[in-house]
Each structure stands twice: as structure tokens, then as C-alpha cells.
Amino acid sequence: MEANQERLFRLPFKLPSSATARSLGVYISGGLYAIGAWCFLDAALYSRKANASSVHVTFIDWIPFICSTLGMIIVNSIEKNRLIQDALGSGSFSGSSSMAWQARVILFLGFALLAGGISGSIVVLILKFLVKDFTSYPTLGMGVNNVVGNFCVVLSCVLLWIAQNVEDEYSYSLTL
Amino acid sequence: MGLKVSPLTRIISLSGFLALGFLLVILSCALFHNYYPLFDILIFLIAPIPNALFSKRNFDSSEFMNESSKNVEDVGHFFTGLLVTSGLALPTVFYHCQIINHYSCIMSTIGGIIIYLSIVVFSWFFNSGWDEEDDALFGY
Numbered sequence: 001m002e003a004n005q006e007r008l009f010r011l012p013f014k015l016p017s018s019a020t021a022r023s024l025g026v027y028i029s030g031g032l033y034a035i036g037a038w039c040f041l042d043a044a045l046y047s048r049k050a051n052a053s054s055v056h057v058t059f060i061d062w063i064p065f066i067c068s069t070l071g072m073i074i075v076n077s078i079e080k081n082r083l084i085q086d087a088l089g090s091g092s093f094s095g096s097s098s099m100a101w102q103a104r105v106i107l108f109l110g111f112a113l114l115a116g117g118i119s120g121s122i123v124v125l126i127l128k129f130l131v132k133d134f135t136s137y138p139t140l141g142m143g144v145n146n147v148v149g150n151f152c153v154v155l156s157c158v159l160l161w162i163a164q165n166v167e168d169e170y171s172y173s174l175t176l
Numbered sequence: 177m178g179l180k181v182s183p184l185t186r187i188i189s190l191s192g193f194l195a196l197g198f199l200l201v202i203l204s205c206a207l208f209h210n211y212y213p214l215f216d217i218l219i220f221l222i223a224p225i226p227n228a229l230f231s232k233r234n235f236d237s238s239e240f241m242n243e244s245s246k247n248v249e250d251v252g253h254f255f256t257g258l259l260v261t262s263g264l265a266l267p268t269v270f271y272h273c274q275i276i277n278h279y280s281c282i283m284s285t286i287g288g289i290i291i292y293l294s295i296v297v298f299s300w301f302f303n304s305g306w307d308e309e310d311d312a313l314f315g316y
Contacts (some may be wrong), residue, residue: 009213022250023249023250023253026250026253026254026257027253027254027256028257029254029257030253030254030255030256030257030258030259030261031257031258031260032261033254033258034257034258034259034260034262035261037262037266038261038262038265038266038268038269041269042269042272042273045269045270045273046272046273048273049274050273050274076290079191117266129177160254161251164247164250175214175248
């Protein structure tokens with residue numbers, strides 16, 4: 001075996017390389033999105049199948065989740081090199097500024113949809129459950145699941161963004 | 177891998193393993209006359225598809241380490257993670273909504289994990305000569 005290799009730790013354990021970290025981050029991000037979606041579907045199914053109270057999940061509850069999903073699609077379909085090129089070459093002649101403007105506007109729209117989704121779910125929780133005194137748990141759980149689901153979707157979007165922007169030294173040294 | 181197993185033994189044992197998974201899921205449906213856990217089989221059967229479609233060897237080597245091919249690979253990873261997690265979450269959610277009882281929940285979860293693991297191990301056994309450093313944890 002390779003006994004004489006330099007290692008960071010005394011045990012045979014090494015930190016994951018950046019490509020591994022990237023793919024692992026993307027896997028975890030997909031898992032978080034599924035957890036968010038299933039949290040929300042849990043609320044909807046619970047309202048349909050096992051609900052004992054008078055409040056039900058209607059289309060109002062679906063709107064925040066649809067908003068945050070649309071926001072996640074928009075944010076992650078932006079080509080990130082546009083933004084980076086613009087940050088490097090702002091003020092000089094390099095890079096087309098109209099393209100960067102479009103990227104920035106669409107990115108703003110995506111983040112606004114994400115934030116709107118999470119705040120809309122909190123609004124639904126307050127207006128539909130807390131104000132009307134549905135504060136015992138199995139009923140309140142439908143509102144709380146909605147908030148948790150939207151929060152997981154936002155977290156998955158952030159993790160996907162970070163994982164895709166991890167600077168990996170191998171391709172960096174190839175491009176330079 | 178240290179041990180040498182002939183490919184025929186591998187195929188037979190894996191197929192037995194896969195049949196055990198199907199048996200558990202179908203038993204969890206049929207014992208309680210409630211056929212909702214069959215969706216779990218469906219999810220775990222389509223879970224290896226995104227990594228198989230979007231893996232990096234499906235693109236020619238002219239765009240080696242290109243940014244776009246990497247993004248395409250990320251799509252496959254994202255959907256694999258999504259499908260595997262939703263396959264695990266589906267029996268739990270059904271149990272919480274009182275659609276299935278807890279025996280059925282446990283049996284369909286274990287059966288789904290066995291089905292997915294046998295598919296992953298199958299592709300890992302017979303593709304291991306192609307590239308070794310690829311992620312063997314989640315299949316191709």
C-alpha cells in the first residue's frame with residue numbers, strides 16, 4: 001500500500017476533494033428539496049385523509065410552495081459566469097453590460113420569488129391558523145409543515161448555489 | 177475488492193436480493209389490502225435513471241472538464257438525490273397521514289432500500305472497470 005504518502009490526519013482519512021464535495025453538495029441539495037416537497041405534501045394529504053378539525057388545506061396553501069419552486073428554478077438556471085464576468089470587468093470595455101443587466105434582473109426576480117414563498121407561508125400560518133385560534137398541535141402542524149417545507153426549499157437552493165460555485169483547483173489550473 | 181466471485185454467482189445473489197426487496201414491498205401492500213406502498217417501488221426503480229442519463233461518459237471527450245458538461249452532471253446528481261429521498265419519505269408521510277399502518281411503513285421502507293441498493297450494486301459490479309473514482313455510493 002502507499003505507506004509513505006503525506007497525510008493530514010494520523011488515521012487513514014482524507015478530506016474530500018472539491019469535485020467530491022461538489023457532487024455531495026448537489027446530492028444533499030436534491031434531498032433537501034425532496035424533504036421540503038414531502039413536508040408540504042404531508043400537510044395536504046393529512047388535511048385530506050386524517051383531518052379532524054374544520055380547517056383544510058386549500059389552494060391558498062399551495063401558492064407559497066409554487067412561488068419558491070419557481071424561484072429556485074429561475075435562480076439556478078442563470079449562467080453564473082455572466083455575473084462573474086461582469087464583476088471582473090465592470091467599468092472597462094470587457095463584457096456586455098446589457099447581458100449582465102438582464103442576468104441581474106432575472107436573478108433578483110428569482111430571489112424575490114424565493115423570499116415571497118417563505119414569507120407567504122408564514123403569512124398563511126399566522127392568518128389561517130394562529131389568528132383563528134387553531135393552536136393545538138395536529139391542526140397547527142399543517143401550517144408549520146408548510147413553513148418547514150418552504151424553508152427546506154430555500155435551503156436547498158442556497159446549498160445548490162454554493163456547491164456549484166465551489167472553486168475547484170483542477171479546472172482552474174486548466175483554464176489558466 | 178479482495179474476494180473473487182464469479183459473475184454468475186453475483187447475478188444470482190443479486191437477483192435473489194432484488195426479489196427479496198420486491199417481496200417485502202408487495203407483502204406490505206397485500207397483508208393489509210392497501211396498495212399505496214407500490215408507489216415506493218416505482219420511485220426507487222426510476223431513481224437510478226438520472227445518473228445513468230447524465231453521467232459524464234455519455235459526452236464525448238472533446239468537452240473534457242467543460243463547465244456545461246459539469247452542469248449537466250449536476251442535474252443528474254440533483255434528481256438522484258431528490259428521488260432517493262422522496263422514496264424514503266413516501267412511506268413515512270403515508271404513515272403520518274394514517275393511510276398505511278406502521279408495519280407496512282417499515283416493510284416498504286426496507287424493501288425500497290433493498291431494491292435501490294441491489295440496482296446500485298449491480299451497476300457497480302459490472303461497470304467497475306470503466307472508472308474507479310466515480311461515486312459508487314449513489315450509482316450511476
